Amino acid sequence: MLNEIADLVDPQLSIEEILEVIYENVNQLTDAYQFCVGIYDEKEGLIHYKGLIENGRRLPSFSVDILDETRLASWCVRNGRDIFINDFDREFSKYLSVKPKPITGIQPQAALYTPLKLDHKTVGVVVVRTIRKNVYRPHHLHLLKTVGNFVVRALELARRSAIPFVQGEGRKKEWLLNSPENLKTKSGKQLQQLTLREKQVLLSLAGGLSNKEIGEKLFVSPDTIKTHTLNIYRKMEVGNRSSAILKAVELRWII
Secondary structure, rough: OOHHHHOOOOOOOOOOOOHHHHHHOOOOOOOOOOEEEEEEEOOOOEEEEOOOOOOOEEEEEEEEOOOOOOHHHHHHHHOOOOOOEHHHHHHHOOOOOOOOOOOOOOOEEEEEEEEEOOOOOOEEEEEEEEEOOOOHHHHHHHHHHHHHHHHHHHHHHHHHOOOOOOOOOOOOOOEEEEHHHHHHHHHHHHOOOOOOOHHHHHHHOOOOOHHHHHHHOOOHHHHHHHHHHHHHHHOOOOHHHHHHHHHHHHOOEEE
């Protein structure tokens, strides 16, 4: 199910759309009465929440100061550490001296916070909270970390994709397949392990196309495209679409 969620997290989506996709599925894995992602803006010193979802409905966006010692999110991002609370009244004091009051939405009874990290740097926080006590177990935190990793990869891909293809143009970057001769020896050999069709599929994945759209483009069925994507994942040693695209970017297979 985690891999299915990962394939739904498309870098072409906005952060609000990404959260909706995740929320619809993550409740099958844990109690996510409330689900949100905060993106840390280091220059402003603020954590921005967009698309916070509670019990199926979206709540207004808001921001918290990274130095605010009354906010659990600020503590999580500043310290780069997880927060695990199953009884809010008894356990908030592990992290804060004063019990935090919700800026919007419920007063939670249990909560999980985990920092979003990219290149060993904390770039945000992902949160689930609920109105019920004693519902979370250690594996739920692991699941949240995995989901957070999907979000980070999607945001990083979106950031790279937004680089203009021609300086001064506003359209998104159009990815091109690099030649093995232009790559380092090891990377070039790894790229050559992909068949021509797999390279075409990988490039289409980076362009944000669905399996159905790729199939129509290449005149094959969506099931055939799914087989190609699974072969790509196996050869690249990744588990999902976002990981494959980001690794291809990092290896300079696509530019």
